[in-house]
Amino acid sequence: MLKKVIFKLGQKLRNPSLNNWFSFLKKSESWTLKELENYQLLKLKELVSVAYNNSKFYRNLFEENGLSPSDINSLADLKKIPIISKEDLITKNKDIQVTLKATKFFKASTSGTTGQALNFLKDEFSDSFNRASMFRGYSWYKVNPWDKNGYFWGYNFSSKEKLKTRGLDVLQNRFRIFNFNDKQLKLFSNKLHDSVYVHGYSSAIYETAKKINRQHFNKPLNLKMVKGTSEKIYERYQDEIKKAFGQKMISEYGAAETGIIAFECPSGNMHINMEGVIVEEINEEIIITNLQMQSFPVIRYRLGDYVKLAPENKECACGLKHLIIEEVTGRIGAIVYGEKLTYPSLYFYYIFKNLAKQGVFLNYQIVQNIKGKLNFFIEQDLSMEHKKLLENEIERYFKKDLKIKINTNFEFKTREGKHKSFISNIL
Numbered sequence: 001m002l003k004k005v006i007f008k009l010g011q012k013l014r015n016p017s018l019n020n021w022f023s024f025l026k027k028s029e030s031w032t033l034k035e036l037e038n039y040q041l042l043k044l045k046e047l048v049s050v051a052y053n054n055s056k057f058y059r060n061l062f063e064e065n066g067l068s069p070s071d072i073n074s075l076a077d078l079k080k081i082p083i084i085s086k087e088d089l090i091t092k093n094k095d096i097q098v099t100l101k102a103t104k105f106f107k108a109s110t111s112g113t114t115g116q117a118l119n120f121l122k123d124e125f126s127d128s129f130n131r132a133s134m135f136r137g138y139s140w141y142k143v144n145p146w147d148k149n150g151y152f153w154g155y156n157f158s159s160k161e162k163l164k165t166r167g168l169d170v171l172q173n174r175f176r177i178f179n180f181n182d183k184q185l186k187l188f189s190n191k192l193h194d195s196v197y198v199h200g201y202s203s204a205i206y207e208t209a210k211k212i213n214r215q216h217f218n219k220p221l222n223l224k225m226v227k228g229t230s231e232k233i234y235e236r237y238q239d240e241i242k243k244a245f246g247q248k249m250i251s252e253y254g255a256a257e258t259g260i261i262a263f264e265c266p267s268g269n270m271h272i273n274m275e276g277v278i279v280e281e282i283n284e285e286i287i288i289t290n291l292q293m294q295s296f297p298v299i300r301y302r303l304g305d306y307v308k309l310a311p312e313n314k315e316c317a318c319g320l321k322h323l324i325i326e327e328v329t330g331r332i333g334a335i336v337y338g339e340k341l342t343y344p345s346l347y348f349y350y351i352f353k354n355l356a357k358q359g360v361f362l363n364y365q366i367v368q369n370i371k372g373k374l375n376f377f378i379e380q381d382l383s384m385e386h387k388k389l390l391e392n393e394i395e396r397y398f399k400k401d402l403k404i405k406i407n408t409n410f411e412f413k414t415r416e417g418k419h420k421s422f423i424s425n426i427l
């Protein structure tokens with residue numbers, strides 16, 4: 001009860017419009033497909049008009065293609081607008097940003113292709129909409145966002161950051177794992193014992209499940225939901241997860257710049273969050289229009305994932321009419337294989353983030369062809385000193401369990417689709 005009050009107070013301060021969005025989404029949950037599409041068209045017209053009138057980037061894009069907002073009169077008309085990429089969002093950042101409406105903004109940041117970050121300002125409405133979408137998904141599992149939960153995210157903080165994060169976690173009745181060693185994992189799984197949900201990187205949840213099973217740690221008893229994000233959930237994860245957590249891992253699919261794209265229902269289908277995004281599948285690639293973020297319009301955006309959409313007439317036992325994504329095939333959340341142990345590929349993110357903190361910014365790609373060996377491809381030239389820093393960071397995470405080869409001055413070819421930071425060729 002107290003946890004709920006604390007959570008609600010924090011939410012009211014940070015996200016004043018969230019409650020309204022949540023009520024809206026619980027109503028639209030029972031809409032027909034036609035009703036959902038009508039709403040999408042309404043929001044699309046609004047978005048296009050805001051973008052055209054306030055964002056230099058979109059104004060140019062429209063004019064170069066002889067378009068004006070009055071040309072968008074149906075969902076099919078969306079195809080008239082050219083597709084944009086993450087490169088556009090990063091390099092034309094300032095020309096895209098809209099700061100017209102006086103509202104509250106949050107800084108959002110996400111990593112780009114081979115490491116460059118995408119930064120933008122997210123207005124309060126879209127941030128609240130996104131959270132409400134997530135909480136609607138939770139409601140399908142009878143989970144309240146303020147219920148006790150374990151979070152597999154960011155276990156790489158300085159003590160000061162840890163303290164701040166800890167404070168935010170307390171407000172959300174959340175605890176997280178900071179370190180991926182056995183002692184920490186044991187503590188973490190003890191806390192999971194009476195938790196209601198766990199969430200975070202799917203590969204990290206999988207690795208934890210494996211340890212819980214192998215080392216006979218305490219198993220959680222009250223879990224209602226195990227939610228994987230940010231990485232592909234491999235079918236082969238599910239056996240270990242079921243064994244450790246008593247249920248399969250469900251998927252929340254989205255990105256900072258797109259908002260939540262889909263959320264898996266209890267009948268096992270990933271329903272598109274149609275009130276928030278328009279999803280197109282073009283040559284098996286997903287193209288997203290974020291309908292709710294007017295402060296940083298994202299229209300016909302190539303996210304870089306491969307997907308397969310279900311046929312429009314596919315029905316789901318849960319009753320939702322929201323269209324279904326059959327499978328996200330593109331994102332790779334692979335495991336790194338050492339000589340003796342396995343590691344989450346998330347470690348690469350931390351290795352290069354730690355280097356960036358020391359002023360060394362690298363574009364990278366890591367390839368694993370053989371267990372126990374890793375190939376690092378770095379775009380930049382590396383001084384002896386910087387190479388040493390990189391080697392030290394790698395050793396911090398993988399100890400001596402992996403032989404590494406660092407290739408510098410590597411030229412990344414521009415290619416279709418996402419430039420993956422880690423490619424595993426181990427099956």
Ligand SMILES: [Zn+2]
Nearest residue numbers: 265269316318
């Ligand atoms: Zn369903």
